[in-house]
Amino acid sequence: MSVVYQTKKGGATPPLSEETRLAALDAYSILDSLPEQGYDDITALASFICGTPISLVSLVASDRQWFKSKLGLGVSETPRNQSFCACTIPTAQPLIVEDARLDPRFANNPLVLGDPNIRFYAGAPIIAPGGHILGTVCVIDTQPRTLTDAQLKALESLARQVMALLELRRTIEANARAAETMRTVEKLAVVGRLASAVAHEINNPLQSMTNLLHLAGSAPTEPLKDVYLAQTLDELARVSHTIRQTLRFHRQSESPVPTRLGELVESVLELFRVRLEQCRIAVNVSDRQKRTLLCYRADMHQVIANLVSNAFDALAASPSPRIEVRIRDTVSPSTGTAGIRLIVADNGTGMDALTQSRLFEPFHSTKAPRGTGLGLWVSKGVLDKHHAALSIQTSQSPTRHGTVFSIFLPFAD
Incomplete structure (x- = not known):
């Protein structure tokens, strides 16, 4: 049974x-x-x-x-x-x-x-x-x-x-x-920071346009009015250029595209230009990239924006603030792989050992309440996606202080 x-x-x-x-x-x-x-x-x-x-x-x-x-x-x-x-x-x-x-x-x-x-x-x-x-x-x-x-x-x-x-x-x-949510939060934060930079960049020419149109309206002669109107058109073209450049680099690509990192650096610096000028920060760019890099342009733009923004914040107390950006073709000394070396350096305050050890932890920020603590964490994820190697040197010495971010991006052969 x-x-x-x-x-x-x-x-x-x-x-x-x-x-x-x-x-x-x-x-x-x-x-x-x-x-x-x-x-x-x-x-x-x-x-x-x-x-x-x-x-x-x-x-x-x-x-x-x-x-x-x-x-x-x-x-x-x-x-x-x-x-x-x-x-x-x-x-x-x-x-x-x-x-x-x-x-x-x-x-x-x-x-x-x-x-x-x-x-x-x-x-x-x-x-x-x-x-x-x-x-x-x-x-x-x-x-x-x-x-x-x-x-x-x-x-x-x-x-x-x-x-x-x-x-x-x-x-x-x-x-x-949760990780994807954090990435989204940081992307929104980056958009916010860039939107602020764009607002700075657009605000000046808009103010100039207002003044020029007022002068044109009260100009005593037609030739002088034409001069003011021509200057207004120049300022309008500047606004249009800023908007086009922002849209160009923030349309997310579905696949990697051949890219010159110098173009991305130029775009980021253009967005931060007004703030850099107001804070009298000297920026030196050395672009010796000969071969285009296959990468996700919008993602790499975000990485560079994060590094420049962090360098900007680190220079708040520097008497002669300076940012160095260097790009060159090179070969990895550890693997022998050909690629691009991107260096973003500043002569700011530098980082202590604790800050450096927690640099890529999500939500860890030294810029509270402004910072989300996600910028470098997301950047590290982007660099991992590109099989990139990242190294950091930092010093708080009174005579030689600052931070250097060095990124090696291999060519996708």
Whole structure:
């Protein structure tokens, strides 16, 4: 006769709502995902321990049971109304069916009457932290048989391991979403800083245009009025140039494009030009790049803007503030790879050891409340995407102080 075995201890309280159970399953974003080695290892172990030709990591959805991992079975899912695994949901207990032909619940099941001709089934429930049963780790045989207590305990252990993998998956996805949110926050902050620079850059010519139009309106002669109007048009062209340049470098490319870093530097300095002039900061640029670099232009523009902005802030107390930008073709001394060296240096206050050690930590900022603490963290991510190498030298010596950011960007051969 059929034997249905349920453990008397352990397990979880049966869930009160199928709707919340399905929501708990959906929260793991696991259904219809690609195969993963961790889950395949679970089914391999389950079959080895229990000595069965078939083992599954089965997740029970609203109208189907889907197999995250399968060993010895050719299909990826079956209808829920044919599912043995679904029977563990009301009880939250393991289920053993020694001979399905003799069990009235399963005797007429298509999976018993036809392929894969199930006779023996044992399933341990996958129990979520809230107590919901997401599915089972189960083993199947085409011949009637039994399991020892040790084999059943091992099956329950494997079900717990599947739950641990699911929790890890959710944690990784949550961290990825948080990281993307932080990147978005920093991009908005960069846009804000650049918008401020653009506002400075546009405000001056707009004021000049207002004055020139007033002078043109009160000019005593037509030739003098024409001079004022021509100067107004020059100022208007300056505004138009600033806007075009901003749009040019902030249309995100979907793929890398050949780029001269000097153009990006020029664009950034143009946006900061008014602030640099007001603070009397000398800027020296040496551009010896001969070969174009394949890169994401908008991303690299953001990196350069962050470095220049940080250098600007570091120069607040400097009596003779200076920023040096150097670009040249070179070869990495460590790898022998050809690429571009970009250096942004300032003679500002420099950084202490603690600040330097936390430089790329998200939300760590020495510019509170203005800084988001995400600029260099995002920049590091951009540079990693370009397989770039970044080194930093800094000093707070009274006679030789400042910071040098040196970036090596390899050519994409």
